[in-house]
């Protein structure tokens with residue numbers, strides 16, 4: 001039994017009748033990282049939201065989602081909510097937009113930890129401080145008293161990772177965690193994601209446009225196009241011998257782009273070739 | 275925050291000065307001769323040139339415009355708006371109580387209006403596109419289109435005359451408030467709840483809501499965040515609704531014989547009572563300036579990003 005097993009996931013928009021995800025089946029092995037790649041609008045984020053069951057009311061999803069032997073789509077909302085954050089953690093693309101702009105970030109963090117652990121303020125501060133230090137956010141208490149607009153996107157991304165550290169989820173779903181960041185912040189976030197996985201020994205679903213990051217993190221890859229999985233396999237196989245024409249183009253384009261960057265940077269930051 | 279408030283108040287002062295000047299200018303641009311108005315109001319049978327010059331002198335109208343403005347502005351600061359041309363009494367002795375009556379009506383109506391706007395706006399946003407949302411918006415569209423004098427008249431007829439539940443006019447007890455407040459609330463809540471609704475809907479799609487839910491926060495907590503952010507947008511609209519209400523109670527005051535600003539001003543305009551009109555415009559403009567400042571301060575209190583600017 002795999003940690004997560006998605007079977008025949010089908011998602012439609014009730015308003016327009018359009019199909020967002022067509023009969024998608026895949027699985028995530030215990031302790032491994034599955035990368036979802038594909039062009040914009042191919043349904044990567046829809047897949048993530050389906051697992052979390054966080055779609056809008058008018059989006060309909062069918063199919064089975066088995067997580068640690070439980071069928072998530074059959075769970076009552078109350079129990080599903082208990083799993084969110086605690087067992088299934090999500091890390092979003094735009095750190096800047098992921099926190100309520102009218103509160104200091106400590107508020108949302110505190111609410112989350114209180115919800116899952118029932119901790120006191122002091123306990124929250126102590127645990128969160130440790131986690132934030134471990135993702136190299138110094139002065140954690142000071143940071144938690146800052147508003148989202150006072151921090152950078154990369155810092156907020158690492159705050160989300162730190163929160164995941166504390167919650168110790170079994171599965172981390174990172175939807176383009178580095179896309180909105182500059183190269184250095186990307187590097188730091190990827191380092192912390194790797195550290196997070198190592199420490200939790202948890203599994204991860206990674207959505208990314210950056211095949212360099214995918215190559216570093218992923219064990220398996222699925223390639224999506226227009227709401228369908230067009231190719232799947234272990235990372236090595238996909239990168240060396242892609243079958244589908246679309247994947248070949250994707251890998252090729254990425255290689256060309258990276259070559260271009262390498263030349264520009266004079267072989268610079270080496271995020272890609274580690 | 276304290277410095278923000280003081281800066282915001284400092285900004286209002288020149289604004290008030292400009293407004294008072296424009297008010298004075300506009301009323302003085304009127305082709306009517308104030309001296310003639312006064313003499314007519316006093317019922318003088320034969321208005322001679324001599325009499326006109328003398329009255330002008332008494333009113334100080336022979337002095338240069340800027341000097342007159344200066345004296346008027348200074349005395350306005352002490353709530354001395356001059357004397358009514360018609361009754362000869364100090365303007366404030368009439369305007370003050372009338373303002374208070376209208377203000378009370380406005381505050382009660384604004385409170386009701388804001389309450390219903392928020393409740394309806396939130397409900398419609400949660401049920402976006404569903405039957406409930408569509409019916410509320412449909413009915414509100416219909417209510418917005420109804421003129422308030424008709425609505426008022428129908429309510430008077432139904433509740434006060436037919437059913438004899440409530441007084442039709444005057445302001446003896448809290449019960450006198452019910453009908454006029456109802457009319458104003460219906461007319462305005464049906465417009466203003468849309469602001470809350472659209473703010474809620476745009477916030478419902480925000481990433482922080484998705485993340486809060488993804489963290490397993492219960493809907494109650496998520497709603498608090500949603501409201502905080504949505505009301506931030508709505509709060510300035512609501513603050514500005516108060517001076518708007520202050521200036522638009524004329525119709526309702528007439529229907530319910532409410533002794534407020536509306537009735538007073540209509541009479542002042544009809545009898546060309548310049549000092550009264552000037553004072554009314556100034557008081558209303560001041561209300562706009564004050565509530566505008568209040569809106570900004572409240573918004574800054576809720577939005578940390580704004581506190582930096584200005």
Ligand SMILES: Nc1ncnc2c1ncn2[C@@H]1O[C@H](COP(=O)(O)OP(=O)(O)OP(=O)(O)O)[C@@H](O)[C@H]1O
Pocket residue numbers: 013020038039040041042043044045046047056059
């Ligand atoms: N709430 C929604 N309502 C209706 N359609 C939606 C909704 N969310 C996504 N879609 C549609 O589903 C399709 C897939 O969107 P999705 O966000 O999953 O793409 P993506 O692969 O994550 O793209 P990107 O790389 O740009 O993030 C798109 O065509 C999009 O228009």
Ligand SMILES: [Mg+2]
Pocket residue numbers: 044045046175176
């Ligand atoms: Mg996406």
